[in-house]
Amino acid sequence: MKRHEVLVIGAGPAGLSAAIEAAKNGMDVAVFDENARPGGQLFKQIHKFFGSKEHHAKERGFNIGKDLLKEARDLGVKVYLDATVMGIYYDKEILVNHNGEVDHFKGDTIVIATGAAENMVSFKGWDKPGVIGAGAAQALMNLQGVQPGEKILMVGSGNVGLVVSFQLLQAGCQVAAVIDAAPRVGGYGVHASKVARTGVPFYMKHTVVEALGEDKVEGAVIAEVDDHFQPIPGTEKTLDVDTICIAVGLSPMSQLADNAGCEMKFLPKKGGNVPVVNEYNETSMDGIFCCGDVAGIEEASSAMLQGKIAGSTASYKNGYIDEDEWQQSVEKYRASLEQLRTGMFAPQNKGRTDMTETDEGIPLSKSLLAKGYVTDEELAEFPACSTKVSGVHPVIECTQNIPCDPCQDACKFGCIKVGSNISKLPVINPEATCTGCGMCIASCSGQAIFLVNEDYEDGFATVALPYEFLPLPQAGDKGKALDRSGKPVCDAEIVSVKSSKVMDMTNILTMKVPVEYAGTARFYRA
Amino acid sequence: MTKIVRTAATEPFKPMPDDDMIVCRCEEITKGEIRKAVYDGMSTTNEVKRWLRCGMGLCQGQTCQKNVQSIISRELGLKIPDIGQITGRSPVRPVVMEVFANDVLDVHEEA
């Protein structure tokens, strides 16, 4: 039997953060993960994250994972990989399937940070090859470098469905449509808009009714649903796809907590059956903590903070820090957590459909919720989207209250303000002068910032946009400019392409368009 | 513990057009079989699991549990907490017997 003071199950953001916190305070910590690669969900996330600097905003998910792993290892945390925890037994003993053997470990504290599993929907033909989970699609693309298919139907418009749709486009797949049974796009508007502007149609109030094909997916039938989510006969549409990707939510993988004897509760808002935890993420079993998605589906950013709170509490309970130090650290992490849990997508607002305006009192875009993009008329209500400014200036098409502020940090010239409540909409400071450096475009996790210059040339304007596709266009290339819905609207010529290390793989394309399209041209296609 | 609310189905089983749809992929259990189990008297997720093996395969219910539950709850007109969850048991992941045979028995050395 091997001993460590703290046994952490799951090397995702929650588990690694708990391990780091406890190890920092001097505890002997071991982390177990069933995968060969630690990092949990983070290792599949190639997009830039939201939040504030302290939440690793604008860093790409996999880099956050790498940083956490390095920090843990530097602190002497023992990380066991290919190590599946099979069960938790009396007196904090765990059984681990490691290297083809059953190994026994014993601890004083156990942190369960096992994350979540994907939900599936069943429909006619859903068991055919070609129907895959969004997580599987990500693993294929981002870990193995394999396209999951050529033509994809995405089922689910939450952040996972939107992020994975964009990644599928980046991997060179076609996304035939994003559908959702709900009447409104579930994820962040900025994620939806970056998919919609490439030309992907959104069908809300639609579900998939059949996967066509003999022994693999050779098409999908979708249909509109009524208010009870039942397909309406006669509304069926057939889509030419070879892959149906399912992103309809996650369920906490809480079996180990149940197995350990923790009090459990079925809470739909948290995603399913979850252990009941107190304000320190401790379960009903003394010394057994649960944090991250296993305690309720949230974000990596909140998972990290929950992990830190658990790690700090374990350190206090075992005498490694005194009460003052514990309370101070917990207060700090809790304040940071509160920042994240604000805005229209906050956990307490989950499932709400009655919001009609932003905190600032601006009407929310209905088109964004129905089709994935904001209309010109709706955008006119947002002060940061005005194009009636002379010279080069930012246009910030970020129209929902989400906890995010890298744009404010990015502008060294003080052009962009979010303020201390990071869920406020970014505003443009009319006093400051924009130099056109482009850092705001590259830092915006939502790819929602454009630089517009209506005075570029007689009759022509330039629009600079974030671009994360290959092959990268070159200056002088000619093509079409697409509007927010992905419809080609005018000819466009690339006048410059900017890429640099600080921009972290977000390239800035500047295209020249007739000046009347300065307010609508938002994407480029060769 | 989940409170068990017994409301046995009172009407006879009526076949539905999609009864042949597989719901539990690992054990190949169809929607019709799950619906029928309810009419045979099963009224919790665990009972249906023991009766049909849905949720006992490779994925251990990770994929199908929610879909199985929604079928049972719709047939019985109950909410998910009323029909309960599959009990979380060790091993939480399938393990090949060879691994169990390779138990690291250094327990005695310390004792």
Ligand SMILES: Cc1cc2nc3c(=O)[nH]c(=O)nc-3n(C[C@H](O)[C@H](O)[C@H](O)COP(=O)(O)OP(=O)(O)OC[C@H]3O[C@@H](n4cnc5c(N)ncnc54)[C@H](O)[C@@H]3O)c2cc1C
């Ligand atoms: C497509 C997508 C996009 C996302 N985008 C964002 C974003 O932009 N910003 C953001 O903040 N969050 C984002 N998230 C959410 C974020 O990834 C998760 O909330 C976060 O990873 C949860 O962390 P965790 O540590 O709780 O669990 P996980 O990251 O899931 O880690 C749990 C780990 O535990 C392991 N494990 C489970 N059971 C066992 C066992 N029995 N034995 C050993 N190991 C086990 C798992 O294999 C896994 O490695 C996204 C998620 C997805 C799927």
Ligand code: SF4
């Ligand atoms: S382009 Fe540069 S100067 Fe202009 S708003 Fe963006 S960050 Fe500020």
Ligand code: SF4
């Ligand atoms: S504009 Fe600012 S707040 Fe909005 S997504 Fe971009 S970085 Fe975040």
